[in-house]
Amino acid sequence: MLRIEGLTKTYKTGDTALRGVSLEVPTGQILGLIGPSGAGKSTLIRCVNRLVEPSSGSIMLGDIDLAGLNRAELRRQRRRIGMIFQEYALVERLTLMENVLSGRLGYVSFWRSLLRRFPGKDIQRAYQLLDRVGLIDHVDKRADALSGGQRQRVGIARALAQEPELLLVDEPTASLDPKTSRQIMRLLTEICAERDLPAVVNIHDVPLAKQFMQRIVGLRAGEIVFDGPPSDLTESALTTIYGAVDWNTMRKEDEEKQEADAETDRQLAEIA
Amino acid sequence: MSEISHYSELWTHRTPKSRLLRWTGWVALVALFIWCWQLMTANTIWYFVTDAPRQAADIGSRMFPPSLAYIPELMVPLWDTINIATLGTVGGVVMAVPVAFLAARNTTPSATFLRPVALFIIVASRSINALIWALLLVAIIGPGLLAGIVAIALRSIGFIGKLLYEAIEEIDHRQVEAVSAIGASGAQILSFGIVPQITPAFWSISIFRWDINIRESTILGLVGAGGIGLKLQASLNTLAWSQVTTILILILGTVIVSEWVSSKVRRAII
Incomplete structure (x- = not known):
């Protein structure tokens, strides 16, 4: 709490x-x-x-x-607090596995982390988390090779690798984008509930x-x-x-965006 | 809407005053150039200058053809030169990396004391030419390869240190923040948050410097610090112009090869 x-x-x-x-x-x-x-x-x-x-x-x-x-x-x-960032804040040039294992840095010695010799339990857990967020096939890919939604999934897996008490x-x-946003929010809420x-x-x-x-x-x-x-x-x-002015503008923009999205969806449906 | 004739047709890029100022500036520059030219050529003996093409043709004719028989004798000094450059670069890198971390604003442990020291090391190393470092070192540790290696290493600290610390200052801070939010130690933040971000810059800077060092090490022999420069000096002193040509061609070839290697390696890394 x-x-x-x-x-x-x-x-x-x-x-x-x-x-x-x-x-x-x-x-x-x-x-x-x-x-x-x-x-x-x-x-x-x-x-x-x-x-x-x-x-x-x-x-x-x-x-x-x-x-x-x-x-x-x-x-x-x-170590008890996991954090997930807006721009993912992954270490871009490291692999997904290294990024997720970096969630364990607070628990391993410097030399083990330098040589990437993490305990078997941590590695097992990292695999499990990458599977949970749907990226088990990309374990050895570098983070900068992923799309935004995929990177945020790695961000979630890294935070969970800490076994945190708070996110x-x-x-x-x-x-x-809106669709990926919903997927990420769904994943996040599911994981918190689990x-x-x-x-x-x-x-x-x-x-x-x-x-x-x-x-x-x-x-x-x-x-x-x-x-x-x-x-x-x-x-x-x-x-x-x-505030009255801002909220009204935001709402209007939102409605416009939704209408535009719906319009695009319709057009795409027609093409397909 | 108003009629177009309402607006002026006149527009100039500069005001009359700034035009006059620029014009005076150019005239002053030309005047300065003429004055400097007269000063420079006051002591020139024009007979030698008019003689120059003939002299050049004379030396040129002595330089050709290059003496091919001399090449085998040059292989060992050339190998020495490459070793001076390579070992010197390695030494420079080893010393420059800690200096760069001390000099970068975001990694220095003490901005008031250690950072100025590191910056001074970088400036000092850069302000002294490799040839002068070699002169000093030949006097200190005696002539030979070691003096050359150390000279190249000392000269490289500044170059590598400066470029590397700039790369460190330009890293994405969010990645570092994320690693520190995990609960990582200082050394772990360095190895997970910072080092991966500067690795490409590190290799590209080191290889670039190696490429430069190949060129610099070819002349170190002139002051007795080993390598092919020694042979060059010997040939110049004995007026063996065809040997000089051979050496120059060999240096040119080495530089071309090193440039080719460094561009290949850099492309492979980045």
């Missing part, structure tokens, strides 16, 4: 990204963070594994406060969030302005999160 209390982050430039955010994520829950850009979604996620240093507040994972750890302790605790997911579909794994998913696509998230938290200017199930995410709630 993740419990964040009074989390504040002020950047060196003086911008306050988070203002006393408190949030509890129970085991097995998939939580979607939505909000306009600059609302602090990314900062919130990155504060949890301290890729961004929080200014004040506590972040409890189980009974350990992540905010107060020194470097060596932080390194140990980071942090930063805009997992922002670089993907393992009873809690996840905080930073997502800017509202329809996608409504479809796949169990709970939605709306951030605006560094504060939580909405917290509830997707069904409570009404027009007025969305207006609170995004």
Whole structure:
């Protein structure tokens, strides 16, 4: 279970990204963070594994406060937290196997990792994960030889190789096309359900969030302005999160996009 | 909509003032050139200059035909030259890699102390020509191959170090972030997050430098640091022009081959 209390982050430039955010994520829950850009979604996620240093507040994972750890302790605790990135952040020139095994780096010595001599159990598990995400036939391919959707699957497998207790997911579909986005979200939610794994998913696509998230938290200017199930995410709630003007524009763009997609689908169907 | 005649037909790329300024600039440049030319040629003895074509033809005729019988004697020095270049490059790479990591902003352990030191090493190595390094080293460790190898290595540190640290600074930071978020140690972040990203640059820089070093090592013999340069100097001193031609052709051939090898290898790696 993740419990964040009074989390504040002020950047060196003086911008306050988070203002006393408190949030509890129970085991097995998939939580979607939505909000306009600059609302602090990314900062919130990155504060949890301290890729961004929080200014004040506590972040409890189980009974350990992540905010107060020194470097060596932080390194140990980071092993418990898997992270999935928007641009996949795979090591592009390494193979899928190496990328997935890199999820075990926190558990193997430097020399073993340098010589790529990972324990048999880790290798077995990496094969299993690559099979689970549907890439078992590409084990020795380099990451840069894959498509975006495939790379994100490797990203998921790498995070799972850590056997994490929490998943942090930063805009997992922002670089993907709509169809692949849905496939990735489905895979992600299935995997979390299989393992009873809690996840905080930073997502800017509202329809996608409504479809796949169990709970939605709306951030605006560094504060939580909405917290509830997707069904409570009404027009007025969305207006609170995004502001009237932005939400209306977003909705219109969305409708246009959907109509355009539908139109394309129809045309493709006619050709086929 | 307004009538087109409403708009001006006149437009110039530059204002009259900037045109005048540019024109004066060009005139000043020409004047400077003429002045410099007069200064340079003040001490020229024009008789020698007018004589130059005849002299060139004379030396040219002595240089041909190249003495083929001399080739077998050159094989060992040529092999030495290639060894100087290769071992020197290896030595340079070994020393340059740590320097590059100390000099790159994103990997240096101390930006205030170690980074300036590393940058100084790079500049110092680059500012001294291999020939001058060799002169110093022949005086220090005596004439021979070792002086040449060390000279080439010292000269290579700056070149490899500079290009490599620039490559390190240009890596994709997200990959490093992802590896560190896993809970990897500093050394593991280096080997999984950074090294794979700079490997192509590393090989291409090293091979490029080897290619340059082949050329540089051919002249090191002039100051006694071994290799084919020694033979070149001997032939020049004894006015054995046909041997000089042979050596020059051999150097040319070696350089062409090294360039061909390096381009092949680089293409294979990238």
